[in-house]
Amino acid sequence: MSKRLDLVEEYLDELYTKLRGSPRQGRWLLAEAEDHLRQGVDEGLAGGLTLQEAQEHAVSSFGSVRAVVRAHDSRLHRVPGVAVLADLLMAAWKLGSVGLLAIGASGLAVAAMNVLFGRSFVAAVSPGIRLPTASCRYWLSNWPGAHSCAQAYMLESSSDAVSLRVAAGLLGLLLLGGYSLARRRGWWRGVLPDGFTPTIAVTVFGMAGLGLAWLAAMNGGGLVAVGGITGPGWYLSGAIVALPMAAGYGVKLQRTLLRHARR
Numbered sequence: 403m404s405k406r407l408d409l410v411e412e413y414l415d416e417l418y419t420k421l422r423g424s425p426r427q428g429r430w431l432l433a434e435a436e437d438h439l440r441q442g443v444d445e446g447l448a449g450g451l452t453l454q455e456a457q458e459h460a461v462s463s464f465g466s467v468r469a470v471v472r473a474h475d476s477r478l479h480r481v482p483g484v485a486v487l488a489d490l491l492m493a494a495w496k497l498g499s500v501g502l503l504a505i506g507a508s509g510l511a512v513a514a515m516n517v518l519f520g521r522s523f524v525a526a527v528s529p530g531i532r533l534p535t536a537s538c539r540y541w542l543s544n545w546p547g548a549h550s551c552a553q554a555y556m557l558e559s560s561s562d563a564v565s566l567r568v569a570a571g572l573l574g575l576l577l578l579g580g581y582s583l584a585r586r587r588g589w590w591r592g593v594l595p596d597g598f599t600p601t602i603a604v605t606v607f608g609m610a611g612l613g614l615a616w617l618a619a620m621n622g623g624g625l626v627a628v629g630g631i632t633g634p635g636w637y638l639s640g641a642i643v644a645l646p647m648a649a650g651y652g653v654k655l656q657r658t659l660l661r662h663a664r665r
Contacts, residue, residue, distance in 0.1 A: 409457035410439045413467065420471045427592060431470075438464055485591040492581070492590045493599045497606070499578035504607070504643050506571010511639035512563045524635035525559035527552045559631060563639070596662075600655035604648050611644030 414436055421428045439460045446456025464470070515524050527533075533551050541554035548554035584590070618638035621631075 409454075409461055410436070410443065413439065413461050413464075416467045417470060420467060430592075435464065435470065485593045488589060489591050489594045492585065493594065493602070495577065495581045495584070496599065497603055499574045499581055500603070500647075501606070502570045502574025502577065504571075504574075504647055505567050505640075506569075506574060508639045508643045509564050509567025509571060511642060512560070512567065512635065515635040515639060516560055516564070519635060521556055521560040522633060524563060524633045524639070525556045525631050526633040527556050527559075528632050556633075559636075560633075563636060597655055597658045600651045600658060603651035604655055607644045607648035607651065611641050611648055614638070614641035614644060 414432060417435060418428070418432060421431065442460025442463055443453075443456045446459045447453065451459060512524055533555055538551035538554065541551060541558045542548060545554040545557045548557060614637045618634040618636075618641055621634040621637060
């Protein structure tokens with residue numbers, strides 16, 4: 403068996419070393435080439451050729467490595483605009499879904515902070531803020547045990563930070579399931595570089611995480627009040643999710659770059 407595959411394996415090895423483009427595109431071409439070559443060898447043997455003759459005929463019929471690589475490169479440079487748009491939409495779909503899941507995870511972090519550190523750690527109200535009278539009546543009706551409008555607002559905000567974020571996470575889970583189904587059905591064309599999505603993810607999650615960490619630090623000292631909320635947990639809950647997400651995608655991006663560098 404190993405002797406039968408000598409010329410085919412040598413051809414595939416040479417083809418692999420000269421291919422450009424994404425690993426996915428390379429795998430598709432190699433699989434197609436291998437299937438064609440092996441079928442050609444089998445047909446040659448069935449036609450009465452010797453093993454050596456069948457291998458040589460199969461390789462010759464498929465074309466030289468240079469010609470196959472040239473044709474492959476030509477296809478890469480004629481990427482249809484529709485395929486690019488489809489991959490961009492799929493990438494946005496995936497990142498949007500993952501982003502919603504991250505928001506859901508931050509909601510769980512808020513729930514833990516509410517229990518461990520108190521609701522004021524998450525949604526303390528700036529002392530100087532003036533709360534609308536109509537809104538106060540609504541918050542007080544939801545939290546009859548509150549002693550003031552500010553306390554009712556804090557309780558409402560700290561609860562909403564859990565329920566609304568977790569709801570966003572559940573929506574993200576549904577969207578991610580839809581993305582997986584769409585990808586299995588071939589909506590993802592694979593024309594974008596493998597590092598495209600991780601690069602965007604590292605940038606978005608990294609900037610969001612650093613920004614939220616800064617707001618948490620400023621709110622810890624009462625220096626910044628966004629929307630009248632000075633509780634550092636409001637922002638820290640997002641930072642402790644976004645920064646690990648950025649790090650995870652950073653590792654994935656590094657592996658992709660190293661894989662390309664070894665080719």
